[in-house]
Amino acid sequence: MGTTISFRHIEPDDDIRMYVEEKMARLHKYVETPLDVHVVLSLEKKYRKRVDVTFTLNGTVINAHEVMDDMRAAVDKIIDKLERRLTRHRDKLRKHREVKPKYASSFQEEGSAKTIITRTIDAKPMDPEEAIMQLEASDNSFMIFRDREKGNICIVYKRKDGNFSLIETTGKNA
Numbered sequence: 001m002g003t004t005i006s007f008r009h010i011e012p013d014d015d016i017r018m019y020v021e022e023k024m025a026r027l028h029k030y031v032e033t034p035l036d037v038h039v040v041l042s043l044e045k046k047y048r049k050r051v052d053v054t055f056t057l058n059g060t061v062i063n064a065h066e067v068m069d070d071m072r073a074a075v076d077k078i079i080d081k082l083e084r085r086l087t088r089h090r091d092k093l094r095k096h097r098e099v100k101p102k103y104a105s106s107f108q109e110e111g112s113a114k115t116i117i118t119r120t121i122d123a124k125p126m127d128p129e130e131a132i133m134q135l136e137a138s139d140n141s142f143m144i145f146r147d148r149e150k151g152n153i154c155i156v157y158k159r160k161d162g163n164f165s166l167i168e169t170t171g172k173n174a
Helices: 014-030 071-097 128-137
Strands: 002-008 035-042 048-057 061-069 104-109 113-115 143-146 153-158 163-166
Touching: 002 014, 002 048, 035 163, 048 071, 061 071, 071 128, 128 153, 128 163
Parallel strands: 002 035
Antiparallel strands: 035 048, 048 061, 104 113, 143 153, 153 163
C-alpha cells in the first residue's frame, strides 16, 4: 500500500506523517488489492486544518475530505468515513458477486413436479492433473475447467471404480 502525503501551506511534520501512514494502513483490511492513497494536508485561513484523501479502487475513485481545528482529529474522522465507504463498497460487490440461479423452470412428468435449477460456472484455466487434485479435495462429483494448453472446456469426474475420466469438448470456444 503506497501512501503519498503532501503538505500545503504548512510545514512538513514527521509526527503527523507517521500518524497518517499508521491510520491509512487500517484501510488495507477492507480491500484485497494494494491501494495507492494520496493524502493532502493543508491549512485554510490560518486555523482550519483540511485533510483530503483520494484513491482508486477497481476503477472507482474514492475521495473524502474533512475540515477541523485539529489535524489528528481530522485524520481520525476521515479514516472513519473511508472505512464506512469501503465497507459499503465491499458489501455491494459481495452482493453483486453472489451466485444466484438465473432461472428455475418446472415441468410436469407423470404427475410429479420436477425443478431444473440452472447456474453459471466460471471454467477456470488449469491442467487436468490440477483439476483432479481439486476434485479429490472437494465433495463434488465432477469438475468443469478450461484446458490451459488447448483452451477447450473439459469435465473430469470420478468413476465408480475409483478412477477418473476426462471429457474434452471440441468446436467453437465460448
